[in-house]
Amino acid sequence: MATVDLLQVKQRFGIIGNAAALNRAIDVAVQVAATDLSVLITGESGVGKESFPQILHQYSHRKHGPYIAVNCGAIPEGTIDSELFGHEKGSFTGALAERKGYFEVADGGSIFLDEVGELPIPTQARLLRVLESGEFIRVGSSKIQKTNVRIVAATNIDVGQAVQSGRFREDLYYRLNTVPIKIPPLRERGEDVIRLFRKFAADFSEKYRMPPIQLEEEARQLLLAYRWPGNIRQLKNITEQISIIERQRDISAEILEKYLPENSFEKAPAIYRGHHASAEGVFFNSEREILYQVLFDMKKDMRDLKVLVHDLMQTAGMEEGLAHNKDLIYPSYIEKAAELIGKRDDSLMGKTVHGKDIPQIQDADEYVEESLSLDELEREAIKKALERNGGKRKNAASDLNISERTLYRKIKEYNLD
Numbered sequence: 578m579a580t581v582d583l584l585q586v587k588q589r590f591g592i593i594g595n596a597a598a599l600n601r602a603i604d605v606a607v608q609v610a611a612t613d614l615s616v617l618i619t620g621e622s623g624v625g626k627e628s629f630p631q632i633l634h635q636y637s638h639r640k641h642g643p644y645i646a647v648n649c650g651a652i653p654e655g656t657i658d659s660e661l662f663g664h665e666k667g668s669f670t671g672a673l674a675e676r677k678g679y680f681e682v683a684d685g686g687s688i689f690l691d692e693v694g695e696l697p698i699p700t701q702a703r704l705l706r707v708l709e710s711g712e713f714i715r716v717g718s719s720k721i722q723k724t725n726v727r728i729v730a731a732t733n734i735d736v737g738q739a740v741q742s743g744r745f746r747e748d749l750y751y752r753l754n755t756v757p758i759k760i761p762p763l764r765e766r767g768e769d770v771i772r773l774f775r776k777f778a779a780d781f782s783e784k785y786r787m788p789p790i791q792l793e794e795e796a797r798q799l800l801l802a803y804r805w806p807g808n809i810r811q812l813k814n815i816t817e818q819i820s821i822i823e824r825q826r827d828i829s830a831e832i833l834e835k836y837l838p839e840n841s842f843e844k845a846p847a848i849y850r851g852h853h854a855s856a857e858g859v860f861f862n863s864e865r866e867i868l869y870q871v872l873f874d875m876k877k878d879m880r881d882l883k884v885l886v887h888d889l890m891q892t893a894g895m896e897e898g899l900a901h902n903k904d905l906i907y908p909s910y911i912e913k914a915a916e917l918i919g920k921r922d923d924s925l926m927g928k929t930v931h932g933k934d935i936p937q938i939q940d941a942d943e944y945v946e947e948s949l950s951l952d953e954l955e956r957e958a959i960k961k962a963l964e965r966n967g968g969k970r971k972n973a974a975s976d977l978n979i980s981e982r983t984l985y986r987k988i989k990e991y992n993l994d
Contacts, residue, residue, distance in 0.1 A: 581607045581636065589635075590628045593776050594769035598761035603632065609756045610636035615708060617693075617753045618731040620760030623808035629758060630689035630729040639727055642686030645679050650692035657700050659716050668717020680713055680724045693730035693753065694739055701746045704728075708752045728753070763805040763812065770800055773809060777816035788826045790819055795830035803837055956991040959984070963993065 586603055587593070609616060610633045618626050627646070634644045652660050659669075663678030679688055690696075696704065707713050708728060712721050730753045739745035763770060774792065782789035792800060805811055815836045823832060958977065966972035974984040988994060 583607075586632060590632060592625070592628055593773050594766055595772075596761060596766035596769050598759075599766060599769070602629065602758050602760055605756070605758050606632045607636055609633070611638065613727050615727075615753050615755045616729045616758060617736070617750075617756070618729065618758045618760065619736070620731075620733060621762045621808055622733045623810035624760045624762055625809050626731045626733075626760055627689075627691065629760070630687065630731070633727070633729055634687040634689075637687070637727065639686050643683050644687050644689070645683045646689040646691060647679055648691045650695035654697050657697065658703065661700065662703060662713045662715055664716035665718045668715075672717065675715075678713070678715065680707060680726060681722065683726045684724045685726075687727040687729060690728065690730040692732055694732040694734040694736055694745060698744075698746065701749050705746065705749045705752060708749070763808040764803075767801070770805070770812065771797060773812055774800060774816055777813050778820060781817050781820040785820060787820070790816075790823065790826050790828050792833070793827055793829050796828050796833040799830045799833055799837070952991075955987070956993070959987055959991065960993060963988075 583600055583603055586607060592599070592603065606616075606629050616630075616633060618629050620626050630646065631644070634640060647661070649657065658664075659672075659676065659678065661678050661680055663676050663681055664672050666672055666675045690704075703713060707724065707726075711723055711725060713724060714721055736745055736750055736754075740747045740750050763773075771792075778789045778791070807814075818836055819828060819833070825832070959973070962973040962976045963970070966976065970984055970988070971981055974981045977984065979987075
């Protein structure tokens with residue numbers, strides 16, 4: 578197909594931003610639009626996934642056909658099959674007449690299944706049949722019907738994890754995920770945060786007929802540093818609140834800070850490190866990243882310790898030399914090494930320095946890999962946080978920079994009740 582200008586696509590569908598990951602997602606959508614391949618769009622809630630199915634539809638040969646968007650998470654489990662595939666008269670209580678489902682109505686066009694991860698397992702089996710053969714059966718009927726639709730699905734859950742836990746069919750996942758498109762979260766889009774703020778401020782200025790709000794430099798840095806757990810939707814809501822409530826139109830960091838929640842129940846916000854914080858600050862995206870950092874620091878410390886003790890022993894000569902260089906190696910060094918490394922070398926047992934056994938100098942990389950799995954580190958960190966805070970989970974969650982709900986789940990997972 579002819580090359581499509583990304584700027585033109587953004588203007589047509591109201592997409593604001595220049596982040597590389599966003600541009601890549603738009604480019605992939607335009608490139609696959611001309612095909613009938615199934616597309617799975619992933620990204621956190623509020624990142625703007627709903628624009629991409631429209632790009633796929635409008636730049637395809639189906640653009641003159643129907644386009645239907647279905648929020649799978651908003652339809653009760655008992656009626657989802659009827660909504661998607663239709664039903665016959667009398668097929669269940671309240672079925673007073675036959676009804677066409679979305680797949681029948683969207684024949685020749687595109688259907689967007691938002692929050693597809695919320696579909697019940699039986700409905701997933703029906704959807705798989707549509708993907709494989711274009712066939713479906715109305716509820717209460719035995720007649721096979723055909724449909725020709727392009728299916729685009731979206732979800733904000735980790736579908737791979739849902740497959741492992743048995744909440745999502747693996748075969749359906751691979752059918753839907755023929756072409757994956759990942760929409761980046763707002764916190765990874767840099768200056769796009771400022772661009773979006775300006776756009777929303779201008780929109781609300783026109784809507785409420787008042788001067789637009791503007792950010793002072795320190796407020797701008799705070800906006801860039803914040804984690805935005807609710808992504809674009811949260812930014813838009815906060816911009817609207819400030820536009821309506823604040824009489825002062827030049828927004829300082831102190832004013833802006835009042836509208837940024839310090840504690841988000843579902844997702845922890847970024848840590849604000851003062852007015853001069855930058856977007857490059859360390860803001861962990863999940864509790865596991867904290868543990869990764871602990872692991873890396875520990876590995877580095879153990880490597881340094883290994884090198885130090887090894888050099889001392891080499892200088893001392895390990896055997897005869899040790900007796901002649903007592904001032905180079907102190908018992909405290911040996912005791913500390915034994916405490917951290919935790920094992921003794923059988924080949925050196927019986928050899929002493931100032932009456933102390935020489936411990937095994939185990940390779941630090943092997944020791945960490947063998948003894949410290951990520952899950953073990955996570956469990957130990959949670960256990961120590963609970964002990965430090967006297968079992969108070971709210972305070973422990975704050976120490977760990979995770980939400981209380983995540984802490985409750987981890988306590989149950991690691992049997993720390």
